[in-house]
């Protein structure tokens with residue numbers, strides 16, 4: 001009902017307000033006109049549809065009415081007349097993508113990149129809002145007057161998790177349809193739901209509901225279509241087309257203008273189907289888009305008016321978050337993490353944040369989710385905190401007490417009447433004492449001490465703080481007030497806390513230079529401000545329920561900077577630390593770059609470790625709320641000075657600093673780039689993986705993830721500097737985890753995330769390497785750009801080799817064809833070294849390449865990988881060590897050894913992968929055994945051991961073991 005269009009009578013009136021121009025196009029049961037509202041110069045598109053399409057139109061309206069994105073055609077309004085529904089949407093004068101391609105035949109690589117990027121951005125936005133586009137075809141994509149592609153019709157789209165048919169049937173059912181039409185209508189609906197087969201993902205053709213992955217499949221088909229002018233699979237016959245999509249690979253795009261990146265992008269989409277179908281992170285990270293992202297960033301920079309550093313960072317952040325940021329993928333709600341600590345029972349620990357990576361498909365999003373743990377949001381008291389000031393225990397003398405010396409338990413159990421009596425006794429004693437001049441002081445102190453001892457009970461604290469005692473007697477009881485605030489859990493709206501805060505603020509302002517008084521005033525003020533913040537958060541009130549003068553926050557800030565009293569500095573920093581954990585309403589006054597730099601100054605200049613820890617922890621918490629705070633510190637000091645802080649400090653400082661840097665870099669590509677440009681800095685973060693603290697190691701992993709993301713060369717550098725060894729150590733749990741098991745759980749989550757990232761990146765790297773090699777097939781001498789590309793990409797192969805040749809990471813990397821590819825490519829690499837990049841490419845490479853992509857190869861490989869002690873891993877190790885060992889020596893001089901090794905390697909490849917008649921043929925095996933016999937004694941013991949293992953395994957497990965034994 002919510003989506004019912006306005007009634008026909010209204011539309012008849014409305015109709016007079018619109019002018020219809022020419023027809024723009026027609027669909028089945030619909031005509032689209034150009035139109036304009038009278039008195040308005042903006043043209044619109046007006047779609048007039050038959051009422052049988054009410055379910056789809058209703059669906060379109062409900063899904064698009066809140067969408068606002070440059071790559072989605074805007075919805076404006078809709079109406080109903082007696083026979084039609086009318087939809088007013090954004091005008092796209094360029095027609096559909098289908099009509100563009102029909103005219104142009106196909107697009108150039110640049111065209112595909114530019115248009116493809118529009119589609120990527122639009123679809124990403126759609127997915128981020130939890131919508132599945134479903135029927136993604138070129139006919140549904142429109143081109144506006146300025147050359148921007150827009151997603152047009154959402155008639156067959158749906159919210160994630162929904163079954164579209166149910167939704168549409170519901171609306172069909174609500175239509176007043178004649179009996180006889182009902183069946184026909186259901187049939188029509190089913191037909192319409194089938195969408196366009198040519199762009200449907202295999203699983204959808206097999207009956208699954210559409211989902212984000214199937215949308216991405218269709219997106220791949222459209223990229224292919226833009227490029228070649230045809231969808232990847234075409235046939236006029238439905239059954240034939242379905243079979244093709246389910247079982248075949250599309251012909252590789254062969255257009256001469258097709259650049260390598262574009263080809264890889266398309267190949268990755270289709271070849272190997274489920275294994276290699278791209279997901280969002282892979283798609284966004286693909287080098288095909290690099291140029292356009294850069295162009296967009298540049299033009300964004302050009303068109304943006306000059307801004308201060310902080311503003312620029314924030315804008316950059318916005319731009320980047322539009323382009324790259326997390327795709328929480330299921331719905332908006334999933335991406336928001338609730339870090340409220342308002343309900344924590346003991347005020348000591350903020351509630352545990354559920355750490356999960358399962359919903360995240362984007363690394364940045366997962367890092368963001370994992371970055372702050374309950375440990376980072378711990379709240380400790382400012383008042384009576386022995387780490388700030390040593391306290392002497394409070395005692396009182398019950399005999400001379402001017403009120404009944406009830407114990408805490410007794411006080412809690414007082415009835416309302418008894419409590420009122422006690423309270424009035426208390427107030428009148430305080431009043432008397434404040435007027436008297438002689439013996440008051442001792443008695444006053446005794447009363448204060450008594451109250452301090454009993455207010456630790458929440459019920460008593462709640463009762464007192466909501467009483468008239470608070471506002472009236474603040475002068476006498478300021479530290480008591482702090483204790484009340486510390487223990488109170490339920491603040492009444494009428495509680496006079498504002499009065500207390502204002503009084504404390506005034507006192508602080510009047511005594512800014514007096515450290516002794518500040519030591520007395522800051523703790524209660526800090527407790528009050530935290531109490532107010534957390535209570536406001538608890539009530540979900542964005543506006544201040546209790547008035548706090550801005551001067552209170554200014555007072556905290558000034559206490560952070562002025563004077564040289566360490567305790568005062570510490571108190572102010574701790575106050576900010578606590579408040580920033582639950583930032584709400586007015587406490588946003590704290591989030592300023594000034595406070596950021598004051599905390600950084602305190603961190604870098606204080607000589608007391610506890611103060612440094614609190615300062616950097618506060619800064620980290622503020623950065624969690626507004627990353628620009630720490631970004632402006634990084635802007636000012638430079639990343640070198642910032643990461644210097646990691647060296648030679650305690651684990652806690654490292655943890656907070658790593659967290660703050662990661663939280664800031666999450667939003668700034670520029671700063672991330674600055675860090676990765678400096679290898680020393682990357683190394684500093686990497687070295688944190690040696691820390692004995694599991695939390696430090698976990699945080700370092702998260703920061704490293706941000707640094708290596710989309711940066712293969714930084715990843716390569718990390719691998720060269722023992723990244724995989726560090727991972728192995730933690731994955732094996734070689735170091736006993738002495739700390740809290742939940743902390744080691746946290747480390748495992750971070751490790752899993754890194755491994756997941758590596759396992760999704762390894763195939764991409766491999767594909768880039770293959771792409772570089774593919775370019776030189778059939779060439780005697782690669783061109784200069786090809787050599788350059790080879791030079792750049794081939795070394796990155798060692799990342800994959802590192803990962804697949806480590807027992808531990810290998811078992812985590814589940815992509816079945818990866819090891820196989822690494823095997824073959826390192827073989828090629830070996831050949832390149834040996835033959836100095838020529839000749840062999842004509843003969844050897846096409847063979848290997850063909851093998852890599854053959855079905856037979858793939859199916860066989862999976863079985864081998866599943867074996868408990870997989871052969872390929874050993875083969876790979878042997879291969880790697882031989883490659884490393886012989887690569888240089890063999891270049892040209894030692895032809896004999898080179899040939900033998902080639903035999904050996906080629907045999908390995910065939911042994912593990914081949915199934916044809918030649919595989920394991922007696923002659924192959926003979927030459928293999930010959931190579932082993934003659935070469936093995938010169939090999940290192942490690943290589944010999946590996947070779948022996950392989951042989952042992954071959955002999956005992958292989959189906960052709962007899963032949964092998966004989967050989």
Ligand SMILES: Nc1ncnc2c1ncn2[C@@H]1O[C@H](COP(=O)(O)OP(=O)(O)OP(=O)(O)O)[C@@H](O)[C@H]1O
Pocket residue numbers: 024025026027028029030031032045047073089090091092093095096139140142152153155
């Ligand atoms: N917003 C628009 N601006 C300009 N032209 C449009 C717009 N929307 C549609 N058109 C044109 O009208 C044609 C038909 O659009 P319509 O949305 O009805 O197509 P359709 O989705 O194929 O319809 P159906 O599902 O009813 O077959 C499109 O091919 C396009 O040329």
